Amino acid sequence: MRVRQQIIPYLFLLPALILLIVFNLLPTIATVVESTFVISLRSGERVFAGFANYNRIFNDPVFWKSLQVTVVFSLIVNPLQIALALGLSMLINQKLPGIGIFRSIYLLPVAVSLNVTAIVWRLMLDQNTGMINGILFNLGIERQPFLHSVDLALWSIIMIASWIGVPLWSLFILAGLQNIPPPVLEAAKIDGANAWQSFTRITLPLLRRVLAFVLVADTVANFLLFAPILLTTQGGPQLSTNLILYETYRRGFVYGDLGASAAMLSVMLVIVFIIVGLELYVLRGQD
Amino acid sequence: MGRLNIFGSGRSQSTLPNYIILILLALFAALPILLLVSNSLKSTSEIASSPFAVPRDFLWSNYGEAFDKGNYAVTIRNSAILTISTIAGSLTVAGLAAYALSRLKLKGSNVLSFYFLVGIGVPAQLFIIPLFFMWKQLGLVNTHVGLIIIYTALQSPFATYLLRSYMLSIPEEFVDAAKIDGASDWQVFRHIIAPLTGPGFLTAGLVIGLFTWNEFLFAVTFLPEKEFKPVATSLYAFQGRFSRDWGLTNAGSVIMMAPVLILFLALQRRFIEGLTQGGLKA
Incomplete structure (x- = not known):
């Protein structure tokens, strides 16, 4: 009877734990294992190759370029999105007449999928017929190849990602703001x-917990950005938007180079673990 | 003289600059959507010649044509199956786990809670390739069940986290009273905790629903067969096949977007309330 009572709580947890193990633990191990195998050219069989795949990707300029693009992208897009989301949430937390309508409008992009977003923005950013270039042209500014220039493509991706990202994260921050009791601010x-x-x-100290959560979730989401790349630039021009998950996906599914793909994923796993670890440390720091 | 007023609650300054910013931001948020809807009622040649004018003759036929060519009768059904099953699955799994983590005396509950946080931070996108081969061996590629399991796993950690915060804020007395009356853990969950966590389930369900309806990467990988495709990826295929017909592509996008947009707008207030009450307590 006592044993049964001790087991019951774990039964409630069991389905979730099984999912976590099957989708987190096992694939982590599988990925790391896979990264040490190559397909032999002679026999076509999978053979153990130690660090050969890692050697290959670490000597591959495309991998380094992709990592570099991802780091630059992350360093711009995360602070940008969080700062704008904080500003937006404070803006719509005000008690102004008609603010409810504005709030609804700002949150619209959250419900729009990334691929519809990519379709719309591809139209809006088109060099000849796009709305943005139409406005620029009317202002006397030259038409810009937003998605086809090495200098602008990554910025266009940042804007597309932020069109959804900013309102999405501001939702969470808004919830945090509404948790601050008004008397506290009045007293100040x-x-x-x-x-x-x-x-x-x-305000900021009281938002720390929410901001830490948003920071973790935003960093990971942007690190794993995929659909807008596939649907707009496909990594180009000249690999300038070739973010790491897209490169990994291409190696694995387009070129069938599973070893290299798994090695890249293992590197990404280490990076994600470090980032999430650091950010969770911040989360824990305040208890 | 009025200056931006978002930092305080004072009413002394003019609110005009606030409204100017509010309107500019509203344009940025809404224009792409308005453009999409407006262009969905034009012919491709009209989109090319006047992409941001009001449609000349409101080509409603685009919608019928997009609906047929995009095979929406099938794909909307597929999306609905995936979305509803994922919501049901995730909320069940996460509800039970959140109850165990927040209410039951569990050895190592802190470690386990932490592991769930890691689960949010290290999402299954990283494992798409090993998962694909695992699912292939199990015969789960090109089945809805296979993808529903993945989506459920993907969404459960966040839902658990949110629901756990919610359950922690339910006063202990409710549970104690029931326990004195001899209720089992399951009865307490079923009749007290779960009903009181209603707004939390609604918020989590909305997040999961939005994610599932719009998800692209897993859908395109795990459901390559046409008859199983949800709207999100059939739109992509459709866009390739009729890439020159922007009118149809736009109409197809609106058909995909409309149901979730309307649902989200209708439930927006309760959604934010749910997040607020959950409070995202670590």
């Missing part, structure tokens, strides 16, 4: 704090 005001002081000393 009575004590003579100006708007900036009460923002940095009260």
Whole structure:
């Protein structure tokens, strides 16, 4: 009877745990194992190759270029999205007449899928017929090849990702803002704090937990950005938007080079573990 | 003189600059969607010649044609099956797990909670290639069940996390009273915790539904067969086949977007409330 009672809680947890093991633990092991095998050219069989795949990708300029693009992309897109999301959530948290309508409009992109977004923005950014270039042209600015120039393509991807990302993360921050009791902010005001002081000393610290969550989720989501690349630039021009998950996917499924693909995934896993570990450390730091 | 007023709640400054920013942002958010809808009522040649004018003769026939050519009768059904099953599966799995983590005396509950956080942080996208070969061996590629299992696994950690925060905020007295009356853990979950967590389930369900309806990477990989494709990936195939017909592509996009957009708008307020009450407590 006592044993049964001790087992029951774990039964509630069991389905979730099985899913976590099957979809997290086993594939991690499978990926790392796969990364040490190559398909032999002579016999066509899978043979153990130690670090051969890693050697191959570490000597491959395409891999390094892809990693570099991903790092640059992440360093721009994450701070940008979080700062804008914070601003947007504060904007729509105000009590202004008609704010409800604006709030609904801003949150519209959240419900739109990334591939519809990619289709729309591909039209909007078209060099000849796109709306953005139409506006630029009317302002007397030259038409820009947004998705076809090495200098602009990554920025276009950043904008497409942020069109959804900013309102999405602002939803979470908005929820955090609404959790701050108004008397706290009023008290600060009575004590003579100006708007900036009460923002940095009260609002931000009280949002730390939500911001940490948004930081983790946003970093990972952007690290794994895939659909907009496939649907707009396909990594080009000249690999300037060849983000790491897209490169991995292409190696594995298009070129059938599973060893290299698994080695890249293992590298990505290490990176994600480090980032998530660091960010969770921040999350824990405040308890 | 009015300056941007988002930092405080003072009413002294003019609100005009606020409204200017609000309107500019609204244009940025809404224009692509308006453009999509407007272009869905044009012919391809009209889109090319005047891409951002109001449609000349409102080509409603685009919708019928897109619906037929894009095989929407089948794909919408497929998407509905995937979405509804994933919501049901994830909420069940996550609800039970959240109950165990928040309410039951569990050895190592902190470690396990932490592992669920890691599960959110290390999503299955990273494992798509080993998963694909695993699923192929199990005969689960090109089956809805196979993808539903993946989606459920993908969504459960976040849902568990959200629901756990929710359940932690339910007062202990409710549970104690029931236990004194002799209720089992299952009865407490079924009759007290689950009903009181209703708004949390709604919020989590909406997040899961949005994700599943719009998901692309797994759908395109695990359901290559035409008869199983959901709207998200059939739209992509359709876009390739009729790439020159932008009118149809746009109409097809609107058909895909409309149901979730309307649902999300209708439930938006409750959705934010759900996130707020959940409070995302670690």
